[in-house]
Amino acid sequence: MNYFSSDFKLGILGGGQLGKMLLTETRKFDIQTYVLDPSDEAPCKIGSNKFFKGSLMDFDTVYNFGKQVDVLTFEIELVNVEALEKLEAEGVKVYPSPKTLKQIQNKGTQKDFYSANNIPTADYKRFESLTDLKAAVENNEISMPFVWKSTEGGYDGNGVKVIRSMESFEGLANVQCIAETMIPFKNELAVIVTRTPSGQIKTYPVVEMEFHPEANQVEYVICPARIDDAVAEKARAIALKVSEAFNHVGLLAVEMFQTEDDQILVNEVAPRPHNSGHYSIEASYTSQFEQHLRAILDLPLGNTDSKVAGIMVNLVGAEGYTGNVVYQNIETILDKDGVTPHIYGKKETRPFRKMGHVTIVNEDITVARKIAEEVKNTIKVISQQG
Amino acid sequence: MNYFSSDFKLGILGGGQLGKMLLTETRKFDIQTYVLDPSDEAPCKIGSNKFFKGSLMDFDTVYNFGKQVDVLTFEIELVNVEALEKLEAEGVKVYPSPKTLKQIQNKGTQKDFYSANNIPTADYKRFESLTDLKAAVENNEISMPFVWKSTEGGYDGNGVKVIRSMESFEGLANVQCIAETMIPFKNELAVIVTRTPSGQIKTYPVVEMEFHPEANQVEYVICPARIDDAVAEKARAIALKVSEAFNHVGLLAVEMFQTEDDQILVNEVAPRPHNSGHYSIEASYTSQFEQHLRAILDLPLGNTDSKVAGIMVNLVGAEGYTGNVVYQNIETILDKDGVTPHIYGKKETRPFRKMGHVTIVNEDITVARKIAEEVKNTIKVISQQG
Numbered sequence: 122m123n124y125f126s127s128d129f130k131l132g133i134l135g136g137g138q139l140g141k142m143l144l145t146e147t148r149k150f151d152i153q154t155y156v157l158d159p160s161d162e163a164p165c166k167i168g169s170n171k172f173f174k175g176s177l178m179d180f181d182t183v184y185n186f187g188k189q190v191d192v193l194t195f196e197i198e199l200v201n202v203e204a205l206e207k208l209e210a211e212g213v214k215v216y217p218s219p220k221t222l223k224q225i226q227n228k229g230t231q232k233d234f235y236s237a238n239n240i241p242t243a244d245y246k247r248f249e250s251l252t253d254l255k256a257a258v259e260n261n262e263i264s265m266p267f268v269w270k271s272t273e274g275g276y277d278g279n280g281v282k283v284i285r286s287m288e289s290f291e292g293l294a295n296v297q298c299i300a301e302t303m304i305p306f307k308n309e310l311a312v313i314v315t316r317t318p319s320g321q322i323k324t325y326p327v328v329e330m331e332f333h334p335e336a337n338q339v340e341y342v343i344c345p346a347r348i349d350d351a352v353a354e355k356a357r358a359i360a361l362k363v364s365e366a367f368n369h370v371g372l373l374a375v376e377m378f379q380t381e382d383d384q385i386l387v388n389e390v391a392p393r394p395h396n397s398g399h400y401s402i403e404a405s406y407t408s409q410f411e412q413h414l415r416a417i418l419d420l421p422l423g424n425t426d427s428k429v430a431g432i433m434v435n436l437v438g439a440e441g442y443t444g445n446v447v448y449q450n451i452e453t454i455l456d457k458d459g460v461t462p463h464i465y466g467k468k469e470t471r472p473f474r475k476m477g478h479v480t481i482v483n484e485d486i487t488v489a490r491k492i493a494e495e496v497k498n499t500i501k502v503i504s505q506q507g
Numbered sequence: 508m509n510y511f512s513s514d515f516k517l518g519i520l521g522g523g524q525l526g527k528m529l530l531t532e533t534r535k536f537d538i539q540t541y542v543l544d545p546s547d548e549a550p551c552k553i554g555s556n557k558f559f560k561g562s563l564m565d566f567d568t569v570y571n572f573g574k575q576v577d578v579l580t581f582e583i584e585l586v587n588v589e590a591l592e593k594l595e596a597e598g599v600k601v602y603p604s605p606k607t608l609k610q611i612q613n614k615g616t617q618k619d620f621y622s623a624n625n626i627p628t629a630d631y632k633r634f635e636s637l638t639d640l641k642a643a644v645e646n647n648e649i650s651m652p653f654v655w656k657s658t659e660g661g662y663d664g665n666g667v668k669v670i671r672s673m674e675s676f677e678g679l680a681n682v683q684c685i686a687e688t689m690i691p692f693k694n695e696l697a698v699i700v701t702r703t704p705s706g707q708i709k710t711y712p713v714v715e716m717e718f719h720p721e722a723n724q725v726e727y728v729i730c731p732a733r734i735d736d737a738v739a740e741k742a743r744a745i746a747l748k749v750s751e752a753f754n755h756v757g758l759l760a761v762e763m764f765q766t767e768d769d770q771i772l773v774n775e776v777a778p779r780p781h782n783s784g785h786y787s788i789e790a791s792y793t794s795q796f797e798q799h800l801r802a803i804l805d806l807p808l809g810n811t812d813s814k815v816a817g818i819m820v821n822l823v824g825a826e827g828y829t830g831n832v833v834y835q836n837i838e839t840i841l842d843k844d845g846v847t848p849h850i851y852g853k854k855e856t857r858p859f860r861k862m863g864h865v866t867i868v869n870e871d872i873t874v875a876r877k878i879a880e881e882v883k884n885t886i887k888v889i890s891q892q893g
Contacts, residue, residue: 122558125834125850144530148554151852168534168554406845406868420844428814428868448511456807459792466537482792482814 124418130170130354130416132190134177137164138475139196139410144168146411152418157186164466180204186481187213194371194417196393198226201272216318216370216417217392224367225392229272229299235387238366241359242387243378245273251295258287263413268301269293277462294432306378309339310346311397314373315412316417318419323406323412324361325425327353341493342433343486345436352353352383359385367392372413374398396435396478403461403480429459430486432493436462436477436502437441438470438492444504446470448477455494459483462500469504477503512537516556518576520563522549524851524861525582525780525796527779528788530554532797538804541563543613548853560722561611566590573599580757582779584612595751602704602756602803603778609682610753614657617683621773622855624752627745628773629764630688633658637681644673654687655679690741690772692764695725695785696732698746700759701798704805707799710747711738711811714783728819729872730786738769745771752763753778759785782821782864789847789866790817815845816872818879822848822863822888824856830890832856834863840882844871855890862888 123129130149133140136158144165147154156169159176168173175182177197183204187193192214193205205219223235235242246263248254259262271294273279282289284301309330316322332338346353360375360486367373367390374395377387398409407415407423415422436448445468454460459482467476479496483489517533519526522544530551542555542827545562552558558715561568561585563842569590573579578600579591591605610620613824621628632649634640643649657666659748668675669689669753695716702708715732716725732739746761753759753776760781793801793809822834831854838845845868853862865882869875 125848126832126852126854145534148527148852149847149849151850152552162536167556170553175749180882185510415841420838423841423846424844427644428870447510449508451511452806454811455801458810460809461535461797462511463535463539466512466534468512484814486644 122380122417124150124152127153129153130155131189131401132157132187132193133165133169134183134193134200135197136160136165136169136172137196138164138463138477140165141168141465142399142463143196143413144396144408146408148413149411150414152414155190157182157188157204167466182288184208187215187259189447192216192417194413195222198222198391198393199493200456202226213415214318215255217373220368221369221392222365225390227272227297228270229297229388231335231389232299234366235363236293238362240363240366240387241305241385243268245299245410247299249297251293251298254298254300255287255290258284263300266303268303270299270301272299301360304378304380306380307383308348308379309347309388310348310356310377310379310385311395312357312375313395313401313409314360314364314375315397315416315422315425316364316369316373317416317422318370321410321422322361322364323425324357325398325401325409326427327356328400330397340434340497341490342397342400343490344404344427344431345486347486348379348385350368351380354386354421355383356385359387359411362405362460363387363484365391371416372398372409389468392501396433400431400433400480400482403459403482403489404429419444419459429484432481432486432489432491434479434481434497436464436479436500438472438474438476438502440472442502442504444469446476447503447505449503450499454479454500457481459491460488460496470502510536510538512740513539515539516541516576518543518573518579518740519555520572520579520581520586521583522546522558522567523549523557523582524550524863526551527554527851528849529582529780529796529799532794532800533799536800537799541572541576543569548555548750551867553852563587572595573601577877578602578803580799581608584779587613594880600803602743604756605732607753607755607778611776613658613683614656614775617775618685621635621749624748625665626749626752626773627665627771629654629690633647633683633685635683637676637679640686641673641676641687642738644670649686652689654689656685656687658683658685672733679890690764690766692766693769694732694734695774696734696742696763696767696771697728697781698743698761698763699781699784699787699795700746700750701757701802701811702750702759703792703802704756704809707808708747708750709808709811710743711787711795712752712786712813714786715743716783722859726820726883727876728783728786729876730790730817731872733872735769736773736850738765739752741769742771749773749776757802758784758795773850774815782819785849785864786817786819786866786868788814788849789845789868815868815870816875818867818872818875820865820867820879820883821861822850822865822886824858824860824862824888826858826887828890829857830855832862833889833891835887835889840865843867843878843881845875846878846882856888
């Protein structure tokens with residue numbers, strides 16, 4: 122297959138920042154792209170060969186879009202799977218496959234999959250509704266505290282809540298959910314695995330999510346994780362096992378907990394480029410976005426080693442600011458060694474909206490960590506004065 | 508000035524591969540771009556916010572284009588300078604300035620500039636026409652062999668010829684030209700210097716152009732150059748001196764000869780991203796394209812050090828092939844360690860047309876050099892079978 126400067130067309134469902142960073146790679150290789158997104162102001166509107174506005178959840182929209190391309194991928198899981206199934210049945214290559222997506226889209230199904238495949242994960246119970254879960258708590262079938270997760274539709278921390286008392290249920294939707302045992306963990310880790318249709322598999326190094334000591338919010342993604350080699354090896358091996366079980370094509374980001382006693386438990390996976398892999402653009406021999414592209418086109422996978430240590434800081438909208446975005450003090454961080462801001466191109470900021478990220482690279486991870494903290498304390502995503 | 512996700516507009520004259528690689532950086536920072544190029548199929552048609560088709564040499568076209576932007580730059584020197592001068596006079600920031608461009612556009616003026624500024628360069632004489640030059644040769648005012656260079660319009664080795672006898676003149680245009688002393692040199696080197704309007708200056712490491720032993724054609728651009736530290740330091744110092752003399756804004760690529768006795772002579776300069784800096788995308792902390800953008804926007808310059816050694820191989824159309832391009836064996840080179848092809852996006856190949864380049868990075872420069880040779884011997888730019 123001739124992908125380069127040819128009539129070949131890659132379709133991408135979703136036109137957000139992940140799609141945008143993927144387009145950097147399709148442009149580098151001059152591979153034609155069609156992108157579908159519901160927003161007229163999607164970051165992928167520029168950089169794609171053809172942009173289509175439409176719903177990712179509408180069967181006809183996704184189907185008609187998919188019929189125009191040779192290979193179809195997605196940058197967000199919330200897409201119409203039935204349309205993907207019909208497209209696949211009609212010969213369009215859909216990577217990751219609708220089968221993989223279905224195994225992952227519903228968190229209950231995903232957990233069942235881990236159980237069935239002997240993949241270590243926190244204990245859980247499934248419930249058809251919040252009402253059923255409440256009844257189980259009242260009947261002492263499960264005990265608090267535990268972690269509530271809605272099985273569908275959750276995104277970026279939405280749809281997850283720690284339940285410490287009956288009051289914690291307030292405001293939660295009455296939807297299908299799981300109750301998961303709370304795991305006291307030392308570290309939250311992630312490993313990205315990539316697999317091609319031909320079966321070539323490569324794993325990236327283990328990254329570590331460093332949390333704010335009080336806010337319980339990821340502050341830094343650090344590569345390599347500052348953990349023992351033995352733990353890192355175990356995490357990579359488990360991620361590989363997860364990848365082999367799913368038999369997916371493309372990237373699979375495997376999020377894991379390192380427990381107090383150094384067990385590795387799989388938390389959840391995402392079958393696409395992932396926040397935990399953004400560091401790879403500057404730090405790795407092959408960025409996760411190039412790797413995803415290589416995978417879904419069945420090209421040889423690239424080297425996943427790092428050239429240097431990398432740390433990623435998310436740029437989210439500051440509280441109290443809504444409106445046209447201003448990246449306050451961005452000039453100051455650009456003056457620091459090895460600092461690269463990525464601005465996703467959303468005109469309007471809102472509290473906690475993901476607006477961009479900053480990568481800090483250095484040969485010395487402790488220097489990178491120090492600069493990352495300076496970056497975090499310097500740049501602020503605010504809005505223009507009215 | 509707020510450049511990021513704002514109404515600020517950067518204009519780029521020329522929509523070729525250099526512009527395209529610059530657009531990767533403007534997209535990363537979400538900076539709006541307008542691009543002007545005569546071709547409807549320019550690589551920059553995708554990735555710019557607005558693309559204009561028109562002549563870069565036409566006063567009105569360039570002027571009207573420039574009036575719509577806040578900062579104007581170019582990726583090719585063959586643009587209408589008078590329009591740039593008028594735009595600058597009317598308050599548009601033009602970087603590099605039309606003054607710099609005029610000093611460089613004409614190779615005779617450029618050589619005079621080196622003489623006036625005590626910058627070491629090969630001896631030369633200027634002639635108003637080929638007729639005048641021939642007369643000088645016939646009158647023994649200059650002796651063969653020497654290097655003929657047309658002062659204007661030369662590009663990529665066009666407009667340069669070694670004159671060994673009167674027959675060598677055949678086919679040369681009767682235009683303004685210079686005759687330059689032939690320099691027996693050990694190495695051809697280059698250093699990229701960047702300067703901001705505020706006067707911050709940074710130099711990249713010295714790169715080496717390795718020539719094919721017979722074909723007298725650059726085969727590899729290698730960073731760092733495999734030369735003595737003392738020579739490298741001298742080359743960087745001279746490049747800095749050239750930069751300071753021009754007082755330019757943006758990138759300045761300074762091409763130099765290392766003579767048999769380790770003198771450094773300036774050959775010529777280009778006030779823009781340059782083929783000799785392509786390695787920086789994968790190998791440097793800051794790519795030359797990001798650096799040019801930082802410079803013309805008066806942002807702090809990035810670290811010019813390399814993370815790893817880098818080697819660049821040009822992808823030019825193979826002889827005997829014209830038509831829709833095919834990158835033969837590109838899958839094979841993608842399987843090699845640290846190999847990144849850049850496909851410029853020109854649909855049609857022609858013999859010697861620059862269609863892309865490949866970067867090879869590795870911690871060990873000798874390993875990179877070995878892989879670069881494999882790449883060079885493997886990939887071939889041909890056309891589809893009819």
